[in-house]
Amino acid sequence: MFFKVLSAHISGIDATEVQVEVDTADFGLPYFTIVGLAEGAVKESKDRVRSALRNLDYNIFSHPITVNLAPADLKKEGSHYDLPIAIGLLASHSPDAYPVNSTLFLGELSLNGALRGVAGVLCICSWAKNFGIKRIVLPQENAEEAALVSGIDIYPFDHISQVISFLRNENVCEPYKAANNSHSAPELMYEHDFADIKGQFAARRAAEIAAAGMHNLVMMGPPGSGKTMIAKRIPTILPPMSPEEALLTTKVHSAAGLLTHKGKLAQTRPFVAPHHTASDIAIIGGGAKAKPGHVSIATNGVLFLDEMLEFSRSVLEVLRQPLEDGKVTIARADRTVTYPAKFMLISACNPCPCGYLGDNRKSCLCSPAAIERYRGKLSGPLLDRIDLHIQVFGVDYKDIKNIADGESSYVIRKRVAAAHKVQAERFRDSGIHFNSQMNEKLLKKYVQPDPSASKIIGVTMEKFALSARAYGKILKVSRTIADLTGEINVRSEHIAEALQYRMLDRE
Ligand SMILES: Nc1ncnc2c1ncn2[C@@H]1O[C@H](COP(=O)(O)OP(=O)(O)OP(=O)(O)O)[C@@H](O)[C@H]1O
Numbered sequence: 001m002f003f004k005v006l007s008a009h010i011s012g013i014d015a016t017e018v019q020v021e022v023d024t025a026d027f028g029l030p031y032f033t034i035v036g037l038a039e040g041a042v043k044e045s046k047d048r049v050r051s052a053l054r055n056l057d058y059n060i061f062s063h064p065i066t067v068n069l070a071p072a073d074l075k076k077e078g079s080h081y082d083l084p085i086a087i088g089l090l091a092s093h094s095p096d097a098y099p100v101n102s103t104l105f106l107g108e109l110s111l112n113g114a115l116r117g118v119a120g121v122l123c124i125c126s127w128a129k130n131f132g133i134k135r136i137v138l139p140q141e142n143a144e145e146a147a148l149v150s151g152i153d154i155y156p157f158d159h160i161s162q163v164i165s166f167l168r169n170e171n172v173c174e175p176y177k178a179a180n181n182s183h184s185a186p187e188l189m190y191e192h193d194f195a196d197i198k199g200q201f202a203a204r205r206a207a208e209i210a211a212a213g214m215h216n217l218v219m220m221g222p223p224g225s226g227k228t229m230i231a232k233r234i235p236t237i238l239p240p241m242s243p244e245e246a247l248l249t250t251k252v253h254s255a256a257g258l259l260t261h262k263g264k265l266a267q268t269r270p271f272v273a274p275h276h277t278a279s280d281i282a283i284i285g286g287g288a289k290a291k292p293g294h295v296s297i298a299t300n301g302v303l304f305l306d307e308m309l310e311f312s313r314s315v316l317e318v319l320r321q322p323l324e325d326g327k328v329t330i331a332r333a334d335r336t337v338t339y340p341a342k343f344m345l346i347s348a349c350n351p352c353p354c355g356y357l358g359d360n361r362k363s364c365l366c367s368p369a370a371i372e373r374y375r376g377k378l379s380g381p382l383l384d385r386i387d388l389h390i391q392v393f394g395v396d397y398k399d400i401k402n403i404a405d406g407e408s409s410y411v412i413r414k415r416v417a418a419a420h421k422v423q424a425e426r427f428r429d430s431g432i433h434f435n436s437q438m439n440e441k442l443l444k445k446y447v448q449p450d451p452s453a454s455k456i457i458g459v460t461m462e463k464f465a466l467s468a469r470a471y472g473k474i475l476k477v478s479r480t481i482a483d484l485t486g487e488i489n490v491r492s493e494h495i496a497e498a499l500q501y502r503m504l505d506r507e
């Protein structure tokens with residue numbers, strides 16, 4: 001007999017419908033086959049389903065069984081088809097006992113029939129709700145995550161035997177209700193605070209401007225000058241994520257399989273700091289399962305490249321697409337997957353191999369050739385995507401003790417949030433959100449330096465032989481500086497300050 005069960009395919013953070021069709025013949029030699037471009041874990045599904053059902057004493061494998069995952073031209077991956085295949089098999093023997101209309105099934109089976117959590121549940125549930133599906137049956141482990149989507153009934157179970165009794169109405173169940181109210185406004189809780197950083201006024205100011213206009217920032221300075229400390233605190237001065245931002249970030253984390261046990265909407269902006277030995281695939285995403293990489297996991301937050309010049313050239317190279325487009329496309333032999341990759345890039349590096357070039361506490365021992373080689377990676381396309389470059393100076397430990405605490409993240413965040421609001425208003429109909437995203441046309445429209453400001457730019461551009469691209473960046477940053485003080489016009493002092501953040505152009 002023939003029976004159909006609903007499940008879903010996931011590509012990136014988007015889901016689509018998959019019909020699991022099961023056909024059991026009454027006569028013929030026994031076989032069990034899965035067709036419909038089943039890959040990897042789906043192929044193995046057969047063995048898990050067979051063992052799970054046998055262990056429950058369902059001896060239904062003495063007939064020919066064909067499972068088709070439709071549409072057949074879409075490659076299916078993942079272990080979440082186990083449950084729909086098993087239910088389809090049982091139901092093909094007694095269709096009336098299994099009312100599965102408008103019900104979506106997801107879940108991996110262990111050999112004894114226990115249900116195991118799967119990745120991407122939030123993405124599937126969001127899609128299912130919009131698609132008009134009424135109920136979802138899934139592993140208990142994914143319940144919290146699924147419950148983030150309201151307006152769809154979630155039925156979580158630990159074991160397939162419970163699913164069977166539920167469907168046969170032997171066991172009355174209420175839809176799952178989330179234990180915590182995940183839809184309430186996020187409470188910002190950070191381990192670090194800007195108040196921990198003493199002195200460093202210039203670097204703190206640059207971090208505030210970067211956060212206010214979502215500009216990328218590179219900090220160059222000697223060891224122990226507080227670069228890592230500052231970077232870690234940048235998420236704490238960004239305003240809380242909007243519900244849409246939180247959902248997007250959580251979906252990416254769901255697709256990456258980072259949510260299975262927690263199932264909470266992301267509360268704070270991600271801070272992702274890959275090690276400099278990380279591979280291209282770890283950074284950008286990919287591998288056999290085309291999982292999202294660090295650039296996507298950092299969506300709506302900060303990607304921090306500490307010791308940036310220690311990363312391989314190819315890693316720095318692959319960052320260009322996400323920095324430009326806010327998304328990343330992973331091409332595999334048979335398909336492409338796209339993930340969002342909307343992050344703020346913060347990077348830190350030493351000025352030379354020994355680290356002490358320009359430091360007043362220790363002298364640098366590096367040869368000019370060694371310094372040039374070391375800085376080589378910084379030049380070119382990557383640097384073109386970084387609006388602010390600053391030098392961070394070391395502070396003597398004995399001085400640190402005597403400096404009062406700096407402003408708290410809470411105070412800075414309020415100013416940053418006000419600047420974000422001004423930009424939201426300005427770019428309402430422009431399709432962008434922040435000053436850093438302005439193109440030439442928008443720059444002309446929104447940044448018109450007054451005559452004295454224009455003069456300063458002209459003189460500086462000539463003196464330091466700055467490129468046209470640097471010019472655009474100076475204008476964007478000065479727009480943000482003006483926004484931080486709530487000024488409509490970009491004036492000479494805004495330009496003069498923005499010029500200070502082009503340290504690497506001047507060398
Ligand atoms: N301005 C500061 N205020 C308070 N503590 C500081 C400051 N600067 C540095 N420190 C202390 O020094 C430690 C080292 O700072 P951090 O790791 O941020 O330096 P870094 O610039 O990243 O150095 P490296 O180049 O070696 O990575 C911090 O953990 C902190 O204890």
Ligand SMILES: [Mg+2]
Binds near residue numbers: 227228229
């Ligand atoms: Mg560091």
Ligand SMILES: [Zn+2]
Binds near residue numbers: 354355365
């Ligand atoms: Zn040196």
